[in-house]
Amino acid sequence: MHGTWWTRAMKGLPMAQSEQTVAIKVTEHGWLSTFQDLGREHSEFMGVPCGGAADQHSAALANILVGNHRSATTIEIMGGRFAFTPQAPVLISVTGAPADVTVNGEPVRLWEPVCVPSKARVVIANARNGMRNYLAFNGSLSTDLFMGSAAPEARMGFPQVIAAGQALELRTAYTGFEHPYLTQPLFRLPVPVPAFSPGPWTVDIVEGPETDAAEGIRELLATREYTVTPTSNHVGLRLDGPVVHPKGLGEIVSHGVPIGAFEIPHGDELIILGRYRTLTAGYPIVAFATKACLPMLGQACPGQKMRFRWVTHQHAVQTHREEQQRLMALEERVGNLFAAVGLPLQASTAPQSAAA
Amino acid sequence: MVSVAAGSAEERQAGSRRLREILLEVRPYGLQDVVAGVDSLLVEFDCLAVSHEQLAQTIRLAVAGLGLDGHQADGDFTQFVIPMVVNDEFAPDLGDVAAELGIRPEEVLGRLEASELSINLLASAMAPMMGTVQFPGQVSRCKEPRTNVASGSVMVAGTNAIIQPFPGPTGWKVIGRTPLTICDIHEDPATSYKPGDKVHFKVVPESEWALLEGQFLRAANARDVVDPSDEGTSHGAV
CATH class of the missing domain: 2.40.100.10 (Cyclophilin-like)
Known part of the structure; x- marks a missing residue:
């Protein structure tokens, strides 16, 4: 019944040949930023709420857009200004509330894979008409897990808060992306972007x-x-x-x-x-x-x-089914695209982290 | 939400406990998690993997096959003796509880110590919810819930007892505090106890607080927390 409650993720696992560890230096942490994923499985019968991303759709999409499993660890940013600099090229996506995202001062779009060069400064700020942004990196962010999940459980002493000055550890097989004509590749993906309309x-x-x-x-x-x-x-x-x-x-x-x-x-x-x-x-x-x-x-x-x-x-069931089908269709497109252009995908056969 | 249709309150409670055991044992396809209520069970499932009707049928079949008249194997539980300290600071509601039950404070504690409690379920943040305390009546909840009660607080309501694993709000009546840490997410697993385990409380002198403070309540055979006043008995499991 009990899996590993408290483990340093990824430690002890052999590193795939092609993967490297990249330091992500966080320079501004916004109002509140934490590690986050889709939450715990099989924890509520033990009195622990599943927790996880409040906006599961955006968190799952952020991961899908960088070729990860939906349940991979992301960063949930609640307002303010979040900024970081990776020490090597990284592939990211930002989803959630409409916000301003820049790479070295150049605006980039949410809801798309974004190639970030080594040592570039990435800023996520000015979220509006919504509470939360999700930042995903191709690969695996190293973080502690509680009952199989990176989701915060502050009451039980698992806050998962990210602070300025912290260096995050990312394991990724992404090493940069070269395109003959474009600095940012144009990905045309069928992304189901929520409306975030200003009215009711x-x-x-x-x-x-x-x-x-x-x-x-x-x-x-x-x-x-x-x-x-x-x-x-x-x-x-x-x-x-x-x-x-x-x-x-x-x-x-x-x-x-x-x-x-x-x-x-x-x-x-x-x-x-x-x-x-x-x-x-x-x-x-x-x-x-x-x-x-x-x-x-x-x-x-x-x-x-x-x-x-x-x-x-x-x-209600039908709407949920349709939404899941859109996510699956996107997963398939991203899988084909990444395979075609040689971007790394999290192996679909790799075992998901087992919940306790 | 599933509950047992008929019978007394006691039967419905026993029935929902048994239902929980059955579902955790059978793990019907599509089941994601369950949350135990006092006399009901919240069943969480993937509605794309299995329909409401299919899951309801699986549950009925499982119950028909295994029976609601619990046959939990005897001996499949751990016994815990949990020390608690009672003083004005740790037991702000003891006087109220005694007055409500019409007995003296010493007798409230005596009845708690004499009760063999069974952990019915893990409530919020893995708090062990236990029954049945041999009180002569029901203990009411606080009219105004407290906003922050210290971890380790031993609390009662109705004829149930619970221990506060982490600081936080509660409306239960606080009648003592254990120096032991009952839940620690750095431990694996985070609690030594599980539903079905048996608990005895033991009031210990305040002088023992410092000795026991912060020690993790251990599972069977761990004898690192020995009560110096009572040879051969260990806190934690016996």
Whole structure:
């Protein structure tokens, strides 16, 4: 049952012949930057929330775009200015909220593989209409793991915070990319980029166990606008807006709560649970966000307006399936492209890090 | 969320514990994780690998095959004796708990020490949730939850006990503190205990705090934490 709880990633593994270790010098760390991945597997039965990137879509895409497994370790940047200089060429991608990304002062695009020359200064700043950016490097970032994952678990003493002055260790087979005409190769990839629109966001929801007991909540959620408040965090989004309290339920005994649950606690607010939620609670649940909408919730800033749209379970599953198919299609295209131009891919047969 | 349809509260709780065992043993295809509630089980699964209906059927079949009348093998658990220190600072709610139960504070502690507790589940941050404390009634939660309770705090609510593994908020009533570290992510595994293990609390004099402070609660056969006042007994597993 127990795998390795606490291991220096990559240590003790033989280094592939073609791989080298590259130091990444972090010069500015933004407001809060951490190592991050898609979270823990098989940890919640032990009382540890899965955690992981709040915007799983952007984190997975960042990795896919540099030829990594989706679950590879990335850097999650929450606001401010993050800057680094690699001591050798690296292949990166930046995804998430619209932001300004420059390499030696030249703007480069998000949601694309970017070839960074040795000793170039890379800056990620001015994120807008969203909370988080994900930075992936082709190869493997060296970091500690807890229950098989690099995701922070601050409460249990695993903060994973990255600070200016730190030198990160990257193991990569990428050694630079030469093209006869272009300094940046043009990759035309079918990348499903989320909208990050400035207006209200529409979140799909399905009914929850206490929807019917909260008389009028269907109409409220379907018609009114809700605003994300500043007390929101990775535990949950707190929203301002009209709520009704369910009647006749008595005391609800403590039960497991999934990510995306809409709780109405005793006060007049609505909480949408995030990936670092407390795993059990006794509050009524009046709706669930669909799986396909969770990444959007992970990007919501304080002040963001939201509207909700009731959908069926079948619709929710279908939307999730379509999104996964788009990611798989992109993986295939990146695989073919990288193979054709000789860029290194993380071996698809390599075993994924086993969760505890 | 899955729960056992009928029966008393006690039966539903036992049933959900058994259901958890069954699912962790059978590991139905598509199952990702489970979260135990008091009398229910949250089942997390990959809805692209298996449909709601398919998984529900697999669970029903597994339950029909293995039975809900738990047959957890006896002896498949570890016993722990966990020392705790009680003073004004460590036990701010002891007086309230005694008043609510209508017994003296010493008797509250006596009943806790006399109870053989079973770890029902690991709650938030691997906190061991235990039952059943032989109290004459139910202990209520704090009206205003505390925002920061020290790690090692021994707490009660209803007829359950729990230990706070890391500092943080809680609404449980605090009646003592263990000097041992019960969860440490640098250890492998991070806790020595698991659901199904048995726990006895033992109130020790404050003078022993310094000796025991910070030691990791060990699993079976580790005898590095010896209670000097009680020959032959070790804290941690016996």
